[in-house]
Amino acid sequence: MNMETIELEDIAKEISSFYTEKKYSQIKSILTDINPADIAVLFDEFPPERQILLFRLLPKEEAAETFVELDNDTQEAFIRAFSDTELREVLDELYLDDTVDIIEEMPATIVKRIIKNTDAQTRASINTLLKYPEDSAGSIMTPEFVDLKKNNTVEDAIKRIRRTGVDKETIYTCYVTDESRHLIGVTTVKELLLHDNDDKIEDTMETNVIYISTHDDQETAANLLSKYDFLALPVVDMEQRLVGIITVDDAIDVLQDENTEDIQKMNAILPSEKPYLKMSVFETWKSRIPWLLFLMVSATFTSMIVNAFESKLSALIILTSFIPMLMGTGGNSGGQASAVIIRALSLNEIDLKDIFKVLWKEFRVGLVCGITLAVINFVKIWFIDKQLLGMEDITLKVDLVISLTLIIETIFAKVIGCAFPIFAKKLKFDPAVMSSPFITTLVDAASLLIYLWLAGAILHI
Amino acid sequence: MNMETIELEDIAKEISSFYTEKKYSQIKSILTDINPADIAVLFDEFPPERQILLFRLLPKEEAAETFVELDNDTQEAFIRAFSDTELREVLDELYLDDTVDIIEEMPATIVKRIIKNTDAQTRASINTLLKYPEDSAGSIMTPEFVDLKKNNTVEDAIKRIRRTGVDKETIYTCYVTDESRHLIGVTTVKELLLHDNDDKIEDTMETNVIYISTHDDQETAANLLSKYDFLALPVVDMEQRLVGIITVDDAIDVLQDENTEDIQKMNAILPSEKPYLKMSVFETWKSRIPWLLFLMVSATFTSMIVNAFESKLSALIILTSFIPMLMGTGGNSGGQASAVIIRALSLNEIDLKDIFKVLWKEFRVGLVCGITLAVINFVKIWFIDKQLLGMEDITLKVDLVISLTLIIETIFAKVIGCAFPIFAKKLKFDPAVMSSPFITTLVDAASLLIYLWLAGAILHI
Numbered sequence: 001m002n003m004e005t006i007e008l009e010d011i012a013k014e015i016s017s018f019y020t021e022k023k024y025s026q027i028k029s030i031l032t033d034i035n036p037a038d039i040a041v042l043f044d045e046f047p048p049e050r051q052i053l054l055f056r057l058l059p060k061e062e063a064a065e066t067f068v069e070l071d072n073d074t075q076e077a078f079i080r081a082f083s084d085t086e087l088r089e090v091l092d093e094l095y096l097d098d099t100v101d102i103i104e105e106m107p108a109t110i111v112k113r114i115i116k117n118t119d120a121q122t123r124a125s126i127n128t129l130l131k132y133p134e135d136s137a138g139s140i141m142t143p144e145f146v147d148l149k150k151n152n153t154v155e156d157a158i159k160r161i162r163r164t165g166v167d168k169e170t171i172y173t174c175y176v177t178d179e180s181r182h183l184i185g186v187t188t189v190k191e192l193l194l195h196d197n198d199d200k201i202e203d204t205m206e207t208n209v210i211y212i213s214t215h216d217d218q219e220t221a222a223n224l225l226s227k228y229d230f231l232a233l234p235v236v237d238m239e240q241r242l243v244g245i246i247t248v249d250d251a252i253d254v255l256q257d258e259n260t261e262d263i264q265k266m267n268a269i270l271p272s273e274k275p276y277l278k279m280s281v282f283e284t285w286k287s288r289i290p291w292l293l294f295l296m297v298s299a300t301f302t303s304m305i306v307n308a309f310e311s312k313l314s315a316l317i318i319l320t321s322f323i324p325m326l327m328g329t330g331g332n333s334g335g336q337a338s339a340v341i342i343r344a345l346s347l348n349e350i351d352l353k354d355i356f357k358v359l360w361k362e363f364r365v366g367l368v369c370g371i372t373l374a375v376i377n378f379v380k381i382w383f384i385d386k387q388l389l390g391m392e393d394i395t396l397k398v399d400l401v402i403s404l405t406l407i408i409e410t411i412f413a414k415v416i417g418c419a420f421p422i423f424a425k426k427l428k429f430d431p432a433v434m435s436s437p438f439i440t441t442l443v444d445a446a447s448l449l450i451y452l453w454l455a456g457a458i459l460h461i
Numbered sequence: 462m463n464m465e466t467i468e469l470e471d472i473a474k475e476i477s478s479f480y481t482e483k484k485y486s487q488i489k490s491i492l493t494d495i496n497p498a499d500i501a502v503l504f505d506e507f508p509p510e511r512q513i514l515l516f517r518l519l520p521k522e523e524a525a526e527t528f529v530e531l532d533n534d535t536q537e538a539f540i541r542a543f544s545d546t547e548l549r550e551v552l553d554e555l556y557l558d559d560t561v562d563i564i565e566e567m568p569a570t571i572v573k574r575i576i577k578n579t580d581a582q583t584r585a586s587i588n589t590l591l592k593y594p595e596d597s598a599g600s601i602m603t604p605e606f607v608d609l610k611k612n613n614t615v616e617d618a619i620k621r622i623r624r625t626g627v628d629k630e631t632i633y634t635c636y637v638t639d640e641s642r643h644l645i646g647v648t649t650v651k652e653l654l655l656h657d658n659d660d661k662i663e664d665t666m667e668t669n670v671i672y673i674s675t676h677d678d679q680e681t682a683a684n685l686l687s688k689y690d691f692l693a694l695p696v697v698d699m700e701q702r703l704v705g706i707i708t709v710d711d712a713i714d715v716l717q718d719e720n721t722e723d724i725q726k727m728n729a730i731l732p733s734e735k736p737y738l739k740m741s742v743f744e745t746w747k748s749r750i751p752w753l754l755f756l757m758v759s760a761t762f763t764s765m766i767v768n769a770f771e772s773k774l775s776a777l778i779i780l781t782s783f784i785p786m787l788m789g790t791g792g793n794s795g796g797q798a799s800a801v802i803i804r805a806l807s808l809n810e811i812d813l814k815d816i817f818k819v820l821w822k823e824f825r826v827g828l829v830c831g832i833t834l835a836v837i838n839f840v841k842i843w844f845i846d847k848q849l850l851g852m853e854d855i856t857l858k859v860d861l862v863i864s865l866t867l868i869i870e871t872i873f874a875k876v877i878g879c880a881f882p883i884f885a886k887k888l889k890f891d892p893a894v895m896s897s898p899f900i901t902t903l904v905d906a907a908s909l910l911i912y913l914w915l916a917g918a919i920l921h922i
Contacts, residue, residue, distance in 0.1 A: 033669045034669070035669065035671060035689055037688050037689050037690075158654065161654055162654050162655060165651060165654060165655060166655055171650075171651050171654070172633050172650070172651075172692075189632075189633070189650055189654075190626060190632050190633075193619065193622055193623050193626060193632070193650075194623060194626060194627055208494045208495070208496065210496060225713075226710075226713045226714075226717065227498050228496055228498050229498075229710035231633075231692065231709070248692070248709055248710075248713075249687075249690035249709075251713075252686075252687045252709075252712075252713060252716070253687075255713070255716065255717065256687065256716065256808070259720045260804055260808070262724070263723070263724065263727070263800055263803075263804050264800065264801070264804075266724070266728075266800070267727075267796050267797050267800035267801075268793050268796070268797060269797050269800065269801065275805070275808075275810040276801060276802070276804075276805040276810050276811055276819075277805075277810065277811060277815065277818065277819075281822060281825045281826050281829065282829075284822070284826045285826055285829045285830055285833075288794075288797050288826065288830060289830055289833055289834075291793070292790065292793055292794060292797075292830060292834060292871075293833070293834065293837060295789060295790065295793055296786060296789075296790050296834055296837075296838060296867075297837075297841060299785060299786035299789050299790070300786075300841075300845065300846065300850075302782075302785035302786060302789075303782040303783055303785070303786060303846060303852075304782075304850060306781055306782040306784075306785070307779070307782045307850075307852050310778050310779075310781075310782075313778060313781060314775050314778045317771050317774060317775045318768070318771075320767055320771075320774060320781050320784075321763075321764040321765075321767040321768045321771075322764055323767075323781075323784060323785065324760060324763035324764070324767070324784065324785075324788055324905055324909065325757060325760035325761075325763060325764055327785055327788065327789075328756060328757075328760050328763075328788070328792075328901065328905065329753065329756065329757050329760070331789075331792070332729050332752070332753055332756055332901075333749075333753060335728050335729070336728050336729060336730050336749050336753075339724055339725065339727070339728035339730065340725070340728075340730065340737060341737070342724075343721055343724050343725075344736070344737040344738075347717070347721070347736075349736040349737050349738065350737055350738060354738065357738065358737075361742060361745070364742045365742055365745045365746055365749065368742065368743075368746045369746055369749060369750055369753060372746075372750055372754070373750075373753060373754065373757055376754060376757075376758075377757060380758060380761075384761065385761065385764065389761075389765060389768075391764075391768050406757075410753075440789065440793075444785055444789065448785065
C-alpha cells in the first residue's frame, strides 16, 4: 500500500516511542517494511539529529535508495555527519547518474569529500558526466548499461547479464555494439527469454535503433522515451559511440519538472525546482517579484492611453465602467490561445512550419468567439445593465462601441496569443516565459486603443 | 534516430513514387525500418484510401502496433475498411487495455463488430474492463501479467515466463499470488536472473507490495508509478485479488494528459484530448467560449462598482488611468499563487491539512511582494508618470492611494489565490477548473473596491 501522510505520522509516533525505549531492532523491522521513497518522507517528521540515527539503522542497499530520495539540504547534512566509511558505503550502492545529480547540488567541500571517497574509475566517469551541459541528455544518463556483441549466443548473453547485472540501472534493454563501441542494435531480456539458448544476439536484435546525442536536450530525450514507450534510451557521443542510457524513471522526472516549469513560466513565476513547502518566504518572493514588477511598470502604457483620452472619458464616464471587463476578456482570450499553443509546442504537436495553419485557425476561432461574446454582451448590457441595474448613460451607440471592441480585441488577442509563442520558439527563446507576460501587456494596450478609438469614431466625443 | 517531421515528408515522397511504380516490396522494406509510432505520423501525409493500402503492407505485429498509435478517427475508418479476418488479426495482436481504449471511443456498430471478432474469453475480459469507471485505475489496467506461486523455483518461473511471456504486456515485474489470487509478493526478472535456479520464488520476492484498487483514480496510479520508479503497478479488486497491472508507458500518458488538462483548465478552457491541429474551429470555439462568456458576464460586478463611484471618478479622472494596472497586478499576483498551489496539489506536495501553513506563507509573501511593488510604484509614478510624462493631476495623496491599494490587493490576491484551490479540493471539485476563473473575478472586484474606498478615505472625494 502506498503511505498516506496520516499513516506516516502514526509510524513516526511508533518509531519515536520505540526510540525512547531503545528498541532499535523494532525500528529496524518497521523501516525495512517501508519503501525508501516513503522513508524519505517519514524523515521529515523527525529532527535532523534523529534522522541520521534512523538512517544508520537501515540495511546498506535500502540506505542508499533512501539517500537518493532525500532533498538536497538533508543529503548535505547527512554527508557532513557521515564518517568516510559510511560515505563510501552509500556511494558504492548509488547509480552513477544519481551520484552526479547529488554532486551538482553540493558545495565544493562536500564534492571534494565525495570525489576522495570514490575509486579512480568511478571518479573518471563522474568527471565525464559532470562536463555535459546542464539539462542535456548527457547530464542525466548513466554509463551503467548492459552491452552485448552480435555474435554472442542468447545463453552467453544471459550469463553476462547474471554476472554483471546487479550494478546496471536496467538490464531489460540490452545494447549491441561493435568493436569500436558503435551502437548497432538493441534487444531486450524479453526477446532473449523468448529465443532459444543457441540463437545469436544478431537474430534477436532490432537494428533500427532510436537514440539521442549527449548534447541534445533532456526534454527531447524524455519525449522520445514517452513517444516510443521505451524503458531506456541509448545516448551516443559525437563519434556515435554508445556512452550511456537514460531510464524511463528519470524521463518521468524530467517530464514532470518541465511541466512544472512551464506552468510556473506561464504564470509569470521564475522556475524553481524546490517543492512549495520547502521554499522560504524570501525564495518565494524572489521567484515572483521580477515579473510582477515588470508587468506593473509596463502597464504604464495603459495609464498613458487612458490619460491621453482623459477629456473624452470624463465626458462619458460610463465608458470607464467597462474597461475592466474589456481588459479581462482580452486577457482571457489571449491566455487561452497562448496556453494551448505553448502546450502543443512542448508536446511536439505543432511545429514552426505550422505557423500559418495556426494563425488562420486562431483568426477564425477569434472571429466566432468575438461575435458570440459581442452579441450576448450587447443584449446583456441593454437589458441587464441599462434596464435592470439602471445605468442610464448607456445608449445604443455606447453598447455598440463596447460590443464591437469585443469582436476586434478577441481576434487580436487570439492571433497575438498564438503567434507569440511560435515566434519565441523560432528565435530560440522559451515559448512559455516569453509569451504570457508580453501577450497580456500587448493585448491590454491594444484593447484600450481599439475601445477609445471606436468611442471617438462612433460617439464623436 | 527519431523521425523529424521533415524526414518523414521525404519518406512519404519516396513511398509515393514507389507506389505509382507499384514497387510494393520496396515500400514494405521502408516501412519495416520505421518505428510504429512514426508510421502513424507518416500516414497523415497520405489520403485515407492510400493509408489503408499502406497499412496492409505491414507485417502483422507491426500493423497492430501501428494501429494503436493512430488517432480514433483513422482507427474507425480502418476498421470500416477491414474484412473480418483482417480485424481479427489486428485484435489478436493487441494488448487488452489497448483494445478497451479503442472500444471506448468507437460508435456502437464498430464495437459490435469488434466484440463479434474476439473469442469468448477475451470478450469476457473486455466486458469486465469496460465496467470500470472512466479515469479509474481499472479502466487503464491490463489483465495480462505474469503471476507466480511462492513455492515455484526460479527455474520454473523462468520457464513459465518463456512459455507465456509473449502475450504479456510486461514480463519484468512478476506477481506472486496465493490460491485465492490474493497478491502476496512481487519479484522481478532481474531478481530471478541474479538468483540461483533452485531458489524459491519466496526468497526472491518483496512482500511489502505497493498496489492500487480498481476504483482508485488513474492519476493516483500514475503518481505511484512515478514516485516509486516502478515499471508496473498491480491493481486489486474489492476482495484484494490481483486483477491487472498498469504499465509505466500508460502512466506517462496519464501524467501528460492530466498535465495538459490542468493547463487547459487553469487557462479557462474546457479540456479536450484531441491534439490542437485535429480540432475543428467549431470544436475549439466550443472548448473556449463557455468560460469567456461566464467571465465576461461576471465582470458585471466590476462595471457596477465603477458605475457606483462614477461621480468620484469623474471628479478625479486620473484615478481611472491606473485601474488597468491595478487589476493586472492583482490578477498576476493571484494567478501566481493559484498556479503554484494547483501544481503542488497535483504533485501531492501539499495536502488539505497544510492549509494554514500555506495561508500563513502566502500572507507573508503577499506582504513583501505588495510592499516591494508599492515602493517602486510610488517612486515610478512620481518621477516618471508625473514629472516625465506630465500627468499633472497626480498628487502625493493620489500616489499614496495607488501604492496602498497595491499592498492590500497583493495580500488579498495571494491569500485568495492559495485558499481557493485547496477549498475546491476539500469540496471534491477540481482545483484547476474551480480556481483560476473565480479568483480573477473575485480579485478584480476586490481590487476596485479597495482602490475606490481608499480614494474616498484619503482624497475625500
